[in-house]
Each structure stands twice: as structure tokens, then as C-alpha cells.
Amino acid sequence: xxxxxxxxxxxxxxPQVGSRFRDVFEDFGQRIELEAEVTExxxxxxxxxxxxxxxxxxxxxxxxxxxxGCTRLRTEIETRYTLRGARLLGPLVGRSAQRxxxxxxxxxxxxxxx
Numbered sequence: 466x467x468x469x470x471x472x473x474x475x476x477x478x479x480p481q482v483g484s485r486f487r488d489v490f491e492d493f494g495q496r497i498e499l500e501a502e503v504t505e506x507x508x509x510x511x512x513x514x515x516x517x518x519x520x521x522x523x524x525x526x527x528x529x530x531x532x533x534g535c536t537r538l539r540t541e542i543e544t545r546y547t548l549r550g551a552r553l554l555g556p557l558v559g560r561s562a563q564r565x566x567x568x569x570x571x572x573x574x575x576x577x578x579x
Contacts, residue, residue: 468492475500482506488516521546538570 471489478484484503489496497518505513509529516523523544530537 470496480506519547538573540570 468490469488470491471487473487475485475487476483480503482503482505486501487498488501489498491497497520499516499518501517502515503512504515504524505511511529512527514525516525521544523542526541528539530539
């Protein structure tokens with residue numbers, strides 16, 4: 466996660482349903498602090514996390530799928546902007562987030578295949 470500058474667990478133990486984290490990202494010169502909670506977790510299959518900040522709420526879902534002898538990672542993000550200004554900037558932020566996600570996944574692929 467290229468824009469992530471801090472991550473702090475808010476609960477003890479390994480990640481599981483109910484685990485919470487505080488994450489800080491920097492983007493467009495802005496510091497974005499959010500709280501994340503694992504809402505669904507199936508090892509080697511599924512991770513769903515609910516994110517909340519002052520400007521938005523989002524649910525991210527990451528699935529590992531077997532296909533043709535390979536493992537594919539599918540990521541979906543559903544976002545709801547809670548501030549008017551954030552809603553206006555939503556398309557710009559969404560495009561930036563999509564580019565960052567694609568770059569992060571390309572880097573992950575390089576690491577896994579390396």
C-alpha cells in the first residue's frame with residue numbers, strides 16, 4: 466500500500482474478525498487517518514475490511530481464487546463519501562486510488578513471482 470505511512474493495531478492478537486487498526490495515508494499532500502475493522506476473514510480465501518474516516522466509509526474485499534492452476538487476487542472497494550467536499554472530489558480521488566491499487570498489485574505480483 467504505497468501511500469500508507471503508519472499502521473497501528475488497536476486490538477491484540479493475530480488478524481481475525483473484529484481486529485481493528487488505525488492507518489494513516491498521505492495523498493495529494495493530505496494526511497488521511499482512518500480506522501479499519503476486519504469484518505470477514507477466511508484464511509487463503511477472503512479478507513473483508515470496513516474502513517472509516519472523516520470523509521468516507523468503505524468496504525474492501527479481497528479474494529484469492531484458483532483459476533487454470535494459478536491463484537488470482539480480486540479486489541473490490543465500495544466507497545461512500547460522507548462529506549460534501551469529499552463527494553465532489555470523489556471521481557478524482559477514485560481515479561487516483563485505482564492507479565495506486567493497480568501499482569500496488571503489480572508490485573505484489575513481482576514479489577510473489579520473484
